[in-house]
Amino acid sequence: MNSTEEIIISPLKEELIADINQTNDYFTVFGKVVPSFQSGTWSFEEKLFDDPKEIRFPDDQLEWSQYINNENKALFLAYKNNQCIGQIRIVKDWNRFCYIENIAAKKEVRGHGIGSLLLKKAEEWAQERNLIGMSLEAQDDNLGACRFYVKQGFILGGVDTMKQSYNPHIDTTLYWYKVFK
Structure with missing residues (x-):
């Protein structure tokens, strides 16, 4: 295209x-976001997986x-x-x-x-x-999507380690925000 x-x-x-x-469609899960909260601000590092895999949401x-x-x-x-x-x-x-x-x-x-x-x-x-901005959730293992959100001006605003407890493959839900100027 x-x-x-x-x-x-x-x-x-x-x-x-x-x-x-x-x-x-299927997408590749190739790494995860490792969030950190210090002095009132969220930041994160990336951890790449040894074995990327293709997944698809229902x-x-x-x-x-x-x-x-x-x-x-x-x-x-x-x-x-x-x-x-x-x-x-x-x-x-x-x-x-x-x-x-x-x-x-x-x-x-x-x-x-x-x-x-x-x-x-x-x-x-x-x-x-x-409205004052946009928000969304992403799982910590969807590094490709998280990179896209950051590129679009979203910042990490919160983390929830319990929301996806029913799913043994998801550790953390990330909350991304973009506030309008």
Whole structure:
């Protein structure tokens, strides 16, 4: 893919619901974020794995019609040549942040600006609602995603070691924030 000019970002409509899980591709887990809290500030180091692995989240099964024409939640899909190549699902959270429930891009278009375009659309949506920023969660072993969030201006704002207790493969949930200037 050579240009993001051909990308169309569309809010969810009834006829696009079937496209939502098309962006749920495998991704490589190749390292983890090791957070540290000192003097009131979060920082982190990266630890690369000896054996990277491919994983995929289960397809989301939600009541998608709730994301259509809703003032407090939205889902935007990215298209190129009528193919769904990305999505971002967002909600207006109680703390006046736009909470990103999911962001995904097809494997073959990762690194080509689709995620950045989707985040820009989410930021516009949030600012139209006078929200103060954006937030999201990521697991500590999704280093690729965490690197992307940092590149997009997100900072680590918190850590939870209990949230994913049911899952023996996840140690820590990381909370990322981007505050609007």
